[in-house]
Amino acid sequence: MHKDFLDIIDYTPEELQGLLDLAVQLKKEYQAGGNPPVLKGKVLAMIFQKPSLRTRVSFDMGMRHLGGDALYLSPNEIGLGKRESIADIARVLSGMVHGIMARVFQHEHVLELARWSSIPVINGLSDYSHPCQALADIMTVYEKYGQIKDVNITYVGDGNNVAVSLMQIAAKLGANFTIANPEGYDMPSSAIETIRPIAAKSGSTLNFLRDPHAAVHHADVIYTDTWTSMGQEEETAKRELVFPPYQVNQQLVSEANPDVIVMHCLPAHRGQEITDEVADGPHSKLFPEAHNRLHAQKAILYTLMGGK
Ligand code: CP
Numbered sequence: 001m002h003k004d005f006l007d008i009i010d011y012t013p014e015e016l017q018g019l020l021d022l023a024v025q026l027k028k029e030y031q032a033g034g035n036p037p038v039l040k041g042k043v044l045a046m047i048f049q050k051p052s053l054r055t056r057v058s059f060d061m062g063m064r065h066l067g068g069d070a071l072y073l074s075p076n077e078i079g080l081g082k083r084e085s086i087a088d089i090a091r092v093l094s095g096m097v098h099g100i101m102a103r104v105f106q107h108e109h110v111l112e113l114a115r116w117s118s119i120p121v122i123n124g125l126s127d128y129s130h131p132c133q134a135l136a137d138i139m140t141v142y143e144k145y146g147q148i149k150d151v152n153i154t155y156v157g158d159g160n161n162v163a164v165s166l167m168q169i170a171a172k173l174g175a176n177f178t179i180a181n182p183e184g185y186d187m188p189s190s191a192i193e194t195i196r197p198i199a200a201k202s203g204s205t206l207n208f209l210r211d212p213h214a215a216v217h218h219a220d221v222i223y224t225d226t227w228t229s230m231g232q233e234e235e236t237a238k239r240e241l242v243f244p245p246y247q248v249n250q251q252l253v254s255e256a257n258p259d260v261i262v263m264h265c266l267p268a269h270r271g272q273e274i275t276d277e278v279a280d281g282p283h284s285k286l287f288p289e290a291h292n293r294l295h296a297q298k299a300i301l302y303t304l305m306g307g308k
């Protein structure tokens with residue numbers, strides 16, 4: 001039993017499968033009329049150092065669906081590590097609420113929150129990873145294919161936080177993972193090296209390519225994300241020169257398996273990493289994927305805060 005949900009890598013395939021099964025069950029139950037109030041009286045503090053639509057609304061609504069409540073703490077309000085140390089914030093919140101969800105810049109900050117909290121801490125995105133997104137993503141893949149093992153997932157674009165978590169969950173659960181990214185925009189080499197033995201064990205194949213066309217060959221899933229993540233805004237102009245060959249457009253989609261689904265964690269920069277035609281086209285799973293954040297995170301909240 002884990003106290004926190006900080007990274008996909010910390011969870012075994014069986015534990016991830018358990019979260020996924022619970023997410024599917026909670027979704028069914030919710031659609032059939034509602035979830036039981038397993039988090040009645042429980043409150044989640046949500047610390048945001050960066051903007052958010054999906055993460056904020058899905059955690060807030062997820063807590064309400066399970067009978068609990070959520071508190072939004074804006075960057076200016078608590079001044080994580082500025083107005084007050086992370087260790088002090090963690091210890092204060094531990095006596096007032098029942099869980100913390102944090103969206104931070106430095107990954108170390110969410111780890112430090114977890115270290116000093118006696119209550120569960122959930123990583124709601126850091127510069128290194130986005131594990132809640134990955135759980136919702138793999139749920140979306142499962143809903144389409146009825147399995148995860150042997151599904152070919154291709155990520156096209158920046159080797160960023162979303163790519164790292166997607167690679168980790170694919171490798172843990174036996175999906176094949178291919179990434180095509182420009183030189184200079186690789187995932188951290190430590191993330192790649194750590195995942196190799198895990199992939200070998202699950203039978204997942206990993207491919208690290210430069211050519212998006214080669215990468216989408218035989219793809220069951222094409223995934224993309226923004227070229228410039230939050231906090232990298234100074235690099236926007238430079239990135240806009242490098243990334244256009246990595247755009248997910250109709251041509252690229254037509255080179256994948258005929259039944260391919262297209263995914264994007266959102267927010268999308270339409271006309272850059274994805275065209276309108278693809279985002280709104282027949283292969284797109286962008287909105288079901290976003291909606292699955294709700295169900296996947298309810299499984300995490302229930303497991304960590306509800307004694308599931
Ligand atoms: N995908 C995602 O995390 O979206 P937000 O940044 O809007 O939360």
Ligand code: NVA
Binds near residue numbers: 265267
């Ligand atoms: N890679 C993006 C994901 C946004 C949800 C970012 O970090 O800005």
